[in-house]
Amino acid sequence: GALVYQYPRRTICKSGTSMRMECQAVGFQATSVAWYRQSPQKTFELIALSTVNSAIKYEQNFTQEKFPISHPNLSFSSMTVLNAYLEDRGLYLCGARDHGANSDYTFGSGTRLLVI
Amino acid sequence: GDQVEQSPSALSLHEGTGSALRCNFTTTMRAVQWFRKNSRGSLINLFYLASGTKENGRLKSAFDSKERYSTLHIRDAQLEDSGTYFCAALVTSGGNYKPTFGKGTSLVVHP
Numbered sequence: 001g002a003l004v005y006q007y008p009r010r011t012i013c014k015s016g017t018s019m020r021m022e023c024q025a026v027g028f029q030a031t032s033v034a035w036y037r038q039s040p041q042k043t044f045e046l047i048a049l050s051t052v053n054s055a056i057k058y059e060q061n062f063t064q065e066k067f068p069i070s071h072p073n074l075s076f077s078s079m080t081v082l083n084a085y086l087e088d089r090g091l092y093l094c095g096a097r098d099h100g101a102n103s104d105y106t107f108g109s110g111t112r113l114l115v116i
Numbered sequence: 117g118d119q120v121e122q123s124p125s126a127l128s129l130h131e132g133t134g135s136a137l138r139c140n141f142t143t144t145m146r147a148v149q150w151f152r153k154n155s156r157g158s159l160i161n162l163f164y165l166a167s168g169t170k171e172n173g174r175l176k177s178a179f180d181s182k183e184r185y186s187t188l189h190i191r192d193a194q195l196e197d198s199g200t201y202f203c204a205a206l207v208t209s210g211g212n213y214k215p216t217f218g219k220g221t222s223l224v225v226h227p
Contacts, residue, residue, distance in 0.1 A: 032212050097213065104147075112157075
């Protein structure tokens with residue numbers, strides 16, 4: 001079956017430092033990868049949508065300068081939170097989809113980021 | 117404003133009873149997915165619908181793109197059904213599908 005693994009599961013970083021998180025698709029081709037942040041008390045906010053070998057589209061309030069994303073092949077994507085501060089804490093989720101017809105998104109368990 | 121409005125935000129059921137969750141959309145959505153967040157924090161995919169209805173055990177979901185809503189019906193609720201349920205509507209974006217989540221429904225099933 002289609003699975004998405006995210007690592008690390010949990011991480012702590014000091015304020016002002018950066019943290020890289022990874023997303024691995026197994027059993028299908030991750031043509032598209034969507035990265036989300038779930039802040040405390042909030043729903044899942046889309047950060048950016050990436051299509052392999054194509055431009056990465058960032059949502060309003062999120063920038064490549066702050067959340068650079070790499071999507072080099074059909075099984076892997078990574079995102080870095082640069083210069084993390086308290087407001088960046090939360091659960092970061094990635095979902096991947098194969099561009100086959102009627103294909104749904106499969107989500108990982110997320111990377112929980114704590115900033116101290 | 118929010119493109120996906122999910123209700124109710126919280127739901128309490130006695131074992132053996134049932135209810136429905138609903139997501140209303142402010143625009144035409146291409147498809148919808150329903151998830152349950154388990155105790156480990158993983159989003160478990162329950163349904164993917166581009167139209168019509170699907171049923172799986174005690175769960176049934178419907179999606180009406182024209183009327184801009186989707187529902188998730190739970191019947192004969194069991195204790196293990198407790199958790200947070202999310203709908204995610206897939207909107208077409210530059211040839212791709214972009215999932216937009218509802219705010220979730222926290223379900224507690226009581227003995």
